[in-house]
Amino acid sequence: MDLTTDSLLLTLALNHRLRSTLPPDEVTSAFLDDDRDVPLIVADEVFASSVPTGLLLFIAEAAAAGITHARLALHHPSLPHTTPPVDRAARTKVGRHTAPVVLHRGDEQAAIALIGAEANVEILACAPTVFRPVTVGTxxxxxxxxxxxxxxxxxxxxxxxxxxxxxxxxxxxxxxxxxxxxxxxxxxxxxxxxxxxxxxxxxxxxxxxxxxxxxxxxxxxxxxxxxxxxxxxxxxxxxxxxxx
Incomplete structure (x- = not known):
């Protein structure tokens, strides 16, 4: 469950900063106050970040590249939550992750973020496909x-x-x-x-x-x-x- 929780909190941190609903220091302190490591970007195939790079700097770079929001995809055969296609080398890594985070430019899926041990995050390339949303209410x-x-x-x-x-x-x-x-x-x-x-x-x-x-x-x-x-x-x- 904890990896899914980590993915949920990463998604929320991304969305708070992309939408400017929490100031930067509150986003990082929220992780520290919960005795969690602040996510660190350790690999980036998409935005050419100088890795390793901090979460706040990465979000600023992603926003400059047009990223509008993040979406959590819960992997399970009985759930309709999907991730965009990735190249063969990344399929197993994405498929085995319990809760990938998909970065969007509006309706277009632009990248996948996978959080792992010690809150290390990999940013993977994906096919730029339009997301057909699963109906989710408030x-x-x-x-x-x-x-x-x-x-x-x-x-x-x-x-x-x-x-x-x-x-x-x-x-x-x-x-x-x-x-x-x-x-x-x-x-x-x-x-x-x-x-x-x-x-x-x-x-x-x-x-x-x-x-x-x-x-x-x-x-x-x-x-x-x-x-x-x-x-x-x-x-x-x-x-x-x-x-x-």
Whole structure:
């Protein structure tokens, strides 16, 4: 889950600076205050940065090159989030990453950022393709839907026979976290500033090994899981793109 969290925070840092919604010092201090390393660009195939280069300097160079925003792509067979084509040498690296960050010039996908150990970031070239967006509502809309599905999951585990690992899952913790305000990072937009994002990340992490949620028995529970994972992903995406 933590690599996905790192990618989420990298996406938010990029978007805050590209949209000038947080001053530079607040972006870097947000990582340090959370005991996280500030991302460092260690390879750049696209913008010819002099690597290694700091995050803020890289964002300024990307903005000068026309980059308008960043998008988080959560990789999972049951989710429709995609990344643009890359050359053969980079396919495995991009395909195995849990959450690549795609840099955009408007609708055009211009580069891919992969964050790894010690917050080192590689910028990879990609085919300049137009992105056809997956429908993602606002963060409050996505959160309401996720809350309802977690409540339905609680009802099901108490009324029907579901797999033991799911019966013992942290459903009540998720329910509490989806309803309790609790600031976790200054990078998280104010309207989404709650433990809900950690609950959504945990749901996504637990679903990573379930390649076909709808096939989980019993059918009623499988149907719930097939909605729960996209709902968690939609909330993460809405927060990452700062869709208030």
């Amino acid at each position: 963060a409050p809309e996505a959160l309401r839907r996720l809350r309802l599905l977690v409540m339905e999951g609680l009802r099901l585990i108490e009324t029907i026979d579901v797999p033991e690992d799911w019966r013992q899952g942290p459903w009540r913790d998720w329910q509490e976290e989806l309803s309790t305000l609790h600031p976790i990072s200054r990078l998280i937009p104010t309207e989404a500033d709650s433990r809900a994002i950690y609950a959504a990340l945990d749901i996504h992490h637990r679903m990573r090994s379930v390649l076909a949620p709808a096939t989980v028995a019993p059918a009623e529970f499988g149907a719930l899981l097939s909605q729960l994972h996209p709902a968690a992903a939609d909330y993460i995406m809405a927060v990452a793109t700062m869709k208030g």
